[in-house]
Amino acid sequence: MAAQGIEQTGAQPTPPAAGYPSGGKAESTGSFSWTPYVFLAPYLLLFTVFIVVPAIFGLWISLHNWDYLLPEQPWVGLQNYVNLFTPGSPTAGFFWQSMEATGIFTLFSVPFLVIIPLLVALILNQSFRGRNFFRAMYFAPYVLGVAVVGVLWQYILNPGFGLINYYLGALGIGEGAVPWTTALPWAWISLVGMTVWWTLGFNAIIYLAGLQDINQELYEAAKVDGANRWQRFVNITIPGLRPVFLFVITVTILASANMFGQSYLVTDGAPANETRTAIMYIAEEGLENFRMGSAAAMSYILALFLALISILNFRFLNQKEED
Amino acid sequence: MGRRLTRREFLLAGAGAGAGLMVLGGCGASRDQAAAARTAAGGGARYTGPKVNLAFWNGFTGGDGPIMLELVNQFNSEHENIQVDMVTMMWAPDFYQKAPAAVAAGQGPNVAIMHVDRLGLNAARGVIIPLDGVVEALGLQESSFASTIWDAGVYEGKRYGIPLDTHPLGFYYNKAVMEEGGLDPNRPPQTRDEYMEALEELKGKDIQGSWVPPSLFTGWHMFTSLLWQFGGDLYNEDVTRATVNSDAGVEAMSWMVDLVKRGYSPKNVAQDGDVIALQNGQNAFNWNGIWMINVFGAVPELEWGVAPLPQIGTEKAAWANSHNFVIPNQPNPDPNKLRAAKVFIAWVIESSQKWAEGGQVPALNEVREGQAFEDLEWQPEFAKELPYVHFGPSAPGVTEINENILYTAVNEAVLLNEEPRAALDTAVERANKLLQQNQQKYGGY
Numbered sequence: 001m002a003a004q005g006i007e008q009t010g011a012q013p014t015p016p017a018a019g020y021p022s023g024g025k026a027e028s029t030g031s032f033s034w035t036p037y038v039f040l041a042p043y044l045l046l047f048t049v050f051i052v053v054p055a056i057f058g059l060w061i062s063l064h065n066w067d068y069l070l071p072e073q074p075w076v077g078l079q080n081y082v083n084l085f086t087p088g089s090p091t092a093g094f095f096w097q098s099m100e101a102t103g104i105f106t107l108f109s110v111p112f113l114v115i116i117p118l119l120v121a122l123i124l125n126q127s128f129r130g131r132n133f134f135r136a137m138y139f140a141p142y143v144l145g146v147a148v149v150g151v152l153w154q155y156i157l158n159p160g161f162g163l164i165n166y167y168l169g170a171l172g173i174g175e176g177a178v179p180w181t182t183a184l185p186w187a188w189i190s191l192v193g194m195t196v197w198w199t200l201g202f203n204a205i206i207y208l209a210g211l212q213d214i215n216q217e218l219y220e221a222a223k224v225d226g227a228n229r230w231q232r233f234v235n236i237t238i239p240g241l242r243p244v245f246l247f248v249i250t251v252t253i254l255a256s257a258n259m260f261g262q263s264y265l266v267t268d269g270a271p272a273n274e275t276r277t278a279i280m281y282i283a284e285e286g287l288e289n290f291r292m293g294s295a296a297a298m299s300y301i302l303a304l305f306l307a308l309i310s311i312l313n314f315r316f317l318n319q320k321e322e323d
Numbered sequence: 324m325g326r327r328l329t330r331r332e333f334l335l336a337g338a339g340a341g342a343g344l345m346v347l348g349g350c351g352a353s354r355d356q357a358a359a360a361r362t363a364a365g366g367g368a369r370y371t372g373p374k375v376n377l378a379f380w381n382g383f384t385g386g387d388g389p390i391m392l393e394l395v396n397q398f399n400s401e402h403e404n405i406q407v408d409m410v411t412m413m414w415a416p417d418f419y420q421k422a423p424a425a426v427a428a429g430q431g432p433n434v435a436i437m438h439v440d441r442l443g444l445n446a447a448r449g450v451i452i453p454l455d456g457v458v459e460a461l462g463l464q465e466s467s468f469a470s471t472i473w474d475a476g477v478y479e480g481k482r483y484g485i486p487l488d489t490h491p492l493g494f495y496y497n498k499a500v501m502e503e504g505g506l507d508p509n510r511p512p513q514t515r516d517e518y519m520e521a522l523e524e525l526k527g528k529d530i531q532g533s534w535v536p537p538s539l540f541t542g543w544h545m546f547t548s549l550l551w552q553f554g555g556d557l558y559n560e561d562v563t564r565a566t567v568n569s570d571a572g573v574e575a576m577s578w579m580v581d582l583v584k585r586g587y588s589p590k591n592v593a594q595d596g597d598v599i600a601l602q603n604g605q606n607a608f609n610w611n612g613i614w615m616i617n618v619f620g621a622v623p624e625l626e627w628g629v630a631p632l633p634q635i636g637t638e639k640a641a642w643a644n645s646h647n648f649v650i651p652n653q654p655n656p657d658p659n660k661l662r663a664a665k666v667f668i669a670w671v672i673e674s675s676q677k678w679a680e681g682g683q684v685p686a687l688n689e690v691r692e693g694q695a696f697e698d699l700e701w702q703p704e705f706a707k708e709l710p711y712v713h714f715g716p717s718a719p720g721v722t723e724i725n726e727n728i729l730y731t732a733v734n735e736a737v738l739l740n741e742e743p744r745a746a747l748d749t750a751v752e753r754a755n756k757l758l759q760q761n762q763q764k765y766g767g768y
Contacts, residue, residue, distance in 0.1 A: 065763075065764060067448065067764070068427060069423055069426075069427055069448040069449055069450065070448060070449075070764070071449075089756070090753060090756040090757050090760060093753070158593050158594075158596070159591055159592075159593040159596065160592065160593050160595075160596035160599055160600060161596070161599050161603070177589070177591075179590075179591035179593070181593055181594075182537065182591045182592075182593050182738065183591055183738070268538070268594070270537070270538070270734060271537075271734060271735075271738050271740065272731050272734045272735045272738070272740065273731060284727065287416060287420050288415070288416060288419075288420070288723055288727070289720065289723045289727070289757075290444075290448070290720075291760075
């Protein structure tokens, strides 16, 4: 299995700094080598400059009324955080509404983005004529930028002159006036739908790689034992894909929680900020309203949530693996 | 709010080609005009120093971009020692985020364009410098400009913007649809009674005559125009409290919402749905900005016209904004570049007949009152609104409150999610808290 294989080889060098128990004490100090650090240095440098430093600096910003263009950045302590938890403050209502929007989107997009690509991968893993063509087709939307996808779907979804309503109208359904981008729940259906169409190819490719790593002999052995198609899927494919699931679910949750472009371009947060996601509101607060302290505080709350969800996700799926 | 502008400019882009042709046609006429205006505007401005390059930033990404570029090219060919390099990006979010960042990094442009309601914020944040000296050097006078536009460029007693134009909201109508509804296509309704009668007439022919957009463009502009028409205002005198939930505000909003409730407009009109419907012959009336003349003008066989906004409330009023020249802050200003920038600003304002042809009302009286402008087909209709146009206040951060907070009330009410008064009350409560924050941040105003 791919992921496990990588883990094993990754563990072999056992550098002392990594905290792995190695053979003898003398041996470990004697074998100290700069080589791994030299190889890690370029990434470490980028990681420090673009992740660690901004993260710490952001924490500092969040403790001020920060606007980089004003001469003074007044210290406000935890006020920006307190505001987020004080009902009736200028930010609390909007922030939690945007967190809710992010939550709704994640809740409804992740299951589709985990299951549909798996089905697609299972089909594309069969051998049939034109398989490569279909593999490319399903992956194709993923290479488009969000701006292209947004403009494309605007035309398709527009309640007044969009393609979908045109054809629905021609079929006599909903008078061809479904408010795809201006009312709930339609706006969420649109956003989740277009996101699934756009990104399912990526997850499908990951699954496909996972499927191809499952030992074919297991299937043959199961067949000999008289296992049917469903039994083989449940007992070989699903367990075989477990590390892939962990990766796909984690990455998909994080990507969905960071959703920005689709709402920004297609619904513009409408109706009345209902589909404005957390990232959208943070960008607006920091870069349009120039309240960077408040925006930074929101980012930390969002990051905290995402970290918690990722930890839970790891715990849950790893535990299963150990069983 | 960025995307809303983008959408409008997206529509405009399609009209760019048409506007370009108009400009070519109008070139010759504008020359004499410009010469006359140059004297009026005190055009002694000259630059005789060494050759300088000026970075000129703006957000003219629509049909207006090619016209400004043409003006810049003409300026460059007429001035050997000044080379203006134009950089265009979307107004929002790009321009209004990047220009301040560039200034903070000491890499700001030498001259730029900003909307009049953004001047206060950018002045308070030190992005742009006061221009009183420039105005004096150029001999520009209040009497040379429409006073509504000229007065709007002042923040805290100092002038920060030199007005190039104004772009008000106007009243577009589809003549074919009016005829279909049994109306006189050459007599667009101009009073409340006429408006309601026309809509009733159209409704009798199964036409929803006045689509109300719940989006910022142009639902917000329609609402503010009505608010001012009913005698209300966005904020109190010193911009410390929002006042859109006044009786005037509720009346304005209720009138808009009633158009939907009475079936003169569909519910849930999508972004630009009202515009598209007018183009497709489904909608008769549309309250929209002067920029739409390029969009409608580019639609083949569309019979349309434009008039000043009908008077629905107790007085005449129309929302407008204005492009102003500004000079961004430089850590080590080059006096030569500053002088050259003055020459450029004066030259463009004096040549604004060409700019007007692209779909603007020029700020300079001599150009606006000239025959060449009067001869334009649509623009003079908008110029009629000048005595009563209203701009959003330029107090720092207020445009953001307008577009992110108060606008939400329009969206909620027009989508029939909330009653007008409740929607406005909620928005005002939120806006007031932010106004208080802004006051602390920017020190009073």
